[in-house]
Every structure is written in structure tokens, then in C-alpha cells.
Amino acid sequence: MRDNVIYTLGALGALLMAWNMHTIFVVLAGEAMQGQIGKMFFIHVPAAITAYSFYAVAVVCSIAFLFTKNFKYDSIAVSSIEVAQVFTLVNLVTGSLWGHIIWGIWWTWDLRLTSQFMCFMLYLGYLLMRPAIAEATQRATMSAILAIFAAADIPLVVMAIRLHNVRTQHPAPVLETGGVDPSWWPPLLIGYVALMLIAAALVMVRLRQETVTREIDSLRRELHAI
Amino acid sequence: MDAINQTFLFYGYSAAWIIVFGFILILVRRGQRIDHELARLKSLMEEKEK
Numbered sequence: 001m002r003d004n005v006i007y008t009l010g011a012l013g014a015l016l017m018a019w020n021m022h023t024i025f026v027v028l029a030g031e032a033m034q035g036q037i038g039k040m041f042f043i044h045v046p047a048a049i050t051a052y053s054f055y056a057v058a059v060v061c062s063i064a065f066l067f068t069k070n071f072k073y074d075s076i077a078v079s080s081i082e083v084a085q086v087f088t089l090v091n092l093v094t095g096s097l098w099g100h101i102i103w104g105i106w107w108t109w110d111l112r113l114t115s116q117f118m119c120f121m122l123y124l125g126y127l128l129m130r131p132a133i134a135e136a137t138q139r140a141t142m143s144a145i146l147a148i149f150a151a152a153d154i155p156l157v158v159m160a161i162r163l164h165n166v167r168t169q170h171p172a173p174v175l176e177t178g179g180v181d182p183s184w185w186p187p188l189l190i191g192y193v194a195l196m197l198i199a200a201a202l203v204m205v206r207l208r209q210e211t212v213t214r215e216i217d218s219l220r221r222e223l224h225a226i
Numbered sequence: 227m228d229a230i231n232q233t234f235l236f237y238g239y240s241a242a243w244i245i246v247f248g249f250i251l252i253l254v255r256r257g258q259r260i261d262h263e264l265a266r267l268k269s270l271m272e273e274k275e276k
Contacts, residue, residue, distance in 0.1 A: 021239065036231040040238045048240065086249045093245065094238040101234050198246065205253050212260050219267040226274050 006204045013197030019191045028187065040098040041184070045175075046191040047090040048116075050199050052154055054084035055123070057203075059151045062144035071214065073139035077147055078130065079206035081123050081200050088120045112160035112170035117159060119157055122150035136217070 024042050031038025058080040063135035065073035095113070096106050126146045139207065161170050174180050180188070 025235075027274055030228070030231070034231075035228050036235050039235055043242050083249075086245060090242045093241045097234050097238045097241065101231060116276050129230070202249065202253065209253070209257055209260055212264055214265055216260060216267060219264070223267065223274065224270075224271060225233060 002204070006201050007188060009204070010201035013194045013201065014198075016194035020187050020194060023187050023190075028183065034102060037098055037101045040094050042187050044091055044094040044098065044190045045188065046195045046224055047087045047094065049192055050195040051084040051087035051091060052158075053196065054080040054087070054203065055087040055119075055151060055154060058084065058147050062147040064169045065140055065144045069137070069140075071140060073137070074143065075207055075210040077202075077216070078127075078143065079203045079210055081126055081147065082206055085123055085127065085201045086122065086202070087195065087199060088116070088123070092116065092120060099169075108169045110160075110165055110170060111163075112157065112168045115153055115157040115160050119150070119153045122146075122153055126150060136214075138176070189224065 020042070024039050028039065030036040031041075047101065058077040061077040061080070062075040064070070065077065095116075099108070100106050127142060130139055130143055133142055160166065161168055161173050172179075
């Protein structure tokens, strides 16, 4: 049953993405000022929003773990963060490729880019820290605290281009200011839905692995006890 | 200029898919490893119980 859900979500996400890529590459005209490279928007932005959605899931589950000490929440948090990291990396790489054409540079240390890179590094630290703590409760507690602490960076990423007294290389916000052409909204939203479906399937696979890993740990303890 | 734009757009989408498929590959390998470890521990457990 669970396998069917995973395959359905993954296949639906991949099909939507394929159909959306056909629209982006074949149907839609290039952006007025940027040309074809402006279409990087359709993968760059949904990847970031997908990543933030799963970081949010991880934060909620981390808080739930601290209150309940139920390891199910720790498993969901680590699975969500690992998948969110993948989409943060997609966001960083596609942004860098876009920047190379539009700005003539691969990277700049402005507030938006730096805070997004920090977000990636903080959660990378989370994933690297976990195997270093052997005791399960201590590992889950430390991980939950770090997941909540690292999430403090996300409002900074979002606000970096909205603060009046900060000048950034990154373009000004377009989603809520009417800067997006009406014909660009459907592929943008479909792109987000497709990535969310793919990410949900990946989180479910990762979650099952986390459950099996816990079973392995308990079997090892039993074996030592015999 | 538009040819370079198109090329870099292609690179961007390719990179996105490579990253996602790379992660899927990591998940598959990790899954195989832990399934193998689980089977090994279960058979060890059965042996010890005998």
C-alpha cells in the first residue's frame, strides 16, 4: 500500500514536471529583458519553496519531538531535511547558472545568496552531526534543537530582498508585487506542485529507511544482550 | 546571445535532474545496504536463539 503511494506520487510528479518542461521550453516565449535564461525562474523558485516547505515540516516535527520524545517525529524531521537539502542545492545551482548569464558572475556574497547558502550549510551540519552522536535520545534532542535554530535563517532569506535598507544583487521580489506575467503563473504553480509530489515521495522512501535503521539498532542491542 | 541563454537554461534543468536522480541513487544504495544488514541481523538472531 505504502509502496503504491510512493510510486503514484513520484510518477505523478515526474509526469507533471515533464509536461511543464514542454510548456516552458516549447510554448512559453522568453522573458522580455532576459530572454530564454529568464525561464530558470520555473525551477529556481519552486525548488526554493519546496525546500522551505519541508524545512517547515522538519521544524514542526522537531518541536513535537521535544515535547513528546516520540522518535517518529525525529524520523520525519531528518527525512524532510535531507530532501529539502536536495532542493536547496537545486536552487543554489540554478541561481548560479542564471547569475553567470545575467550578472556575468557565478556568485556574490550579498544578503540573499549568503543567507540561502548559510541555510544549506546549517542543515548540512545537522545531517553531519547526527551520526556523531551514538545515543538515540541525545541525538534526536540535539538534532531537534539544531533544526529549530537553523530555521531562524529562513525568514532572513525571505526578507533579504524585501528590506528597504538593504541593497542586494538578487532581483527584487516579483511574486507578490505583480511582476510576474499572468501566462507565467500556471507553469510556476505546476512546477511547485510537481516538485512537492516528487519531494513527498522521496521523504516517504527516506522515512521507511529511517524506520528500518531503528529496527537494526534495536536488533543489535538485543544481540548484544543475548 | 540567445543561444548561450538557451544552453545555460538547458544546463540548469539538467543540473536539477542530475541532483534529484543522484539523490535517488543514494537512497536506493542505502536502502539495499540496510535491507541486507537487517536480513543479516535477523538470521544471526535466529541462530543465537537456537
